[in-house]
Amino acid sequence: MAAASIVKGIQSGGVAATIKHFVCNDFEDQRNSVNAIVSERALREVYLMPFQLATKYANPKSYMTCYNRVQGEHVPNSKKLITDLLRKEWGWDGLVMSDWFGVYNCEKSLEAGLDLECPGGPAMIRKHESLIHQILAREIPQYVIDERVKxxxxxxxxxxxxxxxxxxxxxxxxxxxxxxxxxRQLADDAIVLLKNENSILPLKPEENICLIGPGAIERRTTGGGSASLNSYYHTTVADALKTKLGRDVPFAMGVQRII
Known part of the structure; x- marks a missing residue:
């Protein structure tokens, strides 16, 4: 339901929301080749359910497929997941795009229901000359192209x-x-405290505290890939505490970050 609320908020401003990664995207190691094998019940009740709720209550304008395989088949090639389940069973009619360089087969992905290869031009798999050749050779039916273009x-x-x-x-x-x-208020409200023995939190301004580790003095305001952005302003934990307390907070590097 949180995803549905986010999608509603984005699309209320006329901006199309893309929900990802469809589906069973739980691995980073060998993410393009890993095969997620799950029971049909687990697939529907655990992995597909969040997508189904977001689709039912918010109708995102687009989906992004994952890199991995599910039950032995890459999801961008899966007619069962994209067309039979997402489009027909759930009644959803938006655009399905791949993740960046996440298309592996031109014919299979088109027939499965994958509309758009990302990041686009120049295409890596759906090259213009190759696609025209397959259409003329009747390897890819015209109606499939018409559906994707629509x-x-x-x-x-x-x-x-x-x-x-x-x-x-x-x-x-x-x-x-x-x-x-x-x-800032949104960030504060999103914090969930699971355990607070002896009421150690919140810390009192007069208490003695120190910061340990490179994360205290490094600015971590963005992620990689689609999580990257240019923030209006940024600060560090150390600088933020100094502003809050009106004094420097003792700091020790602890360990060096190795990249």
């Missing part, structure tokens, strides 16, 4: 109707004190 055009139409210009310049209109306070 979903892409509907997705583009939704984007155009948002009124947001393509390649528009970024601005800092939302960089206000009110926005900062609101985001």
């Amino acid at each position: 979903n892409i055009l509907n997705f583009i139409k939704f984007g155009i109707e948002s009124g947001i210009p393509a390649n528009g310049k970024e601005n800092e209109d939302n960089n206000t004190a009110e926005t900062s306070a609101f985001i």
Whole structure:
């Protein structure tokens, strides 16, 4: 339900939300080749259920497939998961895109229901000349191409109707004190304390504390890939505590980060 709320919030502003990674994306090691073997019940009740709830209550405009296999088949090639389950059984009619360089077979992915190969031009698998050759040779039926194109055009139409210009310049209109306070409050509200023996938290300003480890003085404001962004401002744990307490907090490196 949290995913559904996020999707609703994004799409309320006319921006298409992409929900990922569909499905059983639990491994980073050998993520392009690992095979997730799960029972049908576990697949539906554990792995598919969050996607099903988000689809039912928020109708995301697009899905992104995972890199891995499920039951021996790469998900971008899975007609069972994309067409039979997602589109037909759940009645969803949006766009399905791959993860970056997450297409492995042109014909199978098209017939499975994968609309868009990402990140796009130049394509790695769905090359123009190869695709035309397969269509002319009747290896890929015309109706399959028509379905994929229809979903892409509907997705583009939704984007155009948002009124947001393509390649528009970024601005800092939302960089206000009110926005900062609101985001901080969201972060505070999201913290869940599982254990608090002897009421050790919250710490009192007059208590003696120290910071240990490189994470205290390094700015970690963004992730990698689609989690990367240019933040309006950033700080470190050490600097934030100094601002809060009005004094320096003792720090020890502890261990060096090895990259």
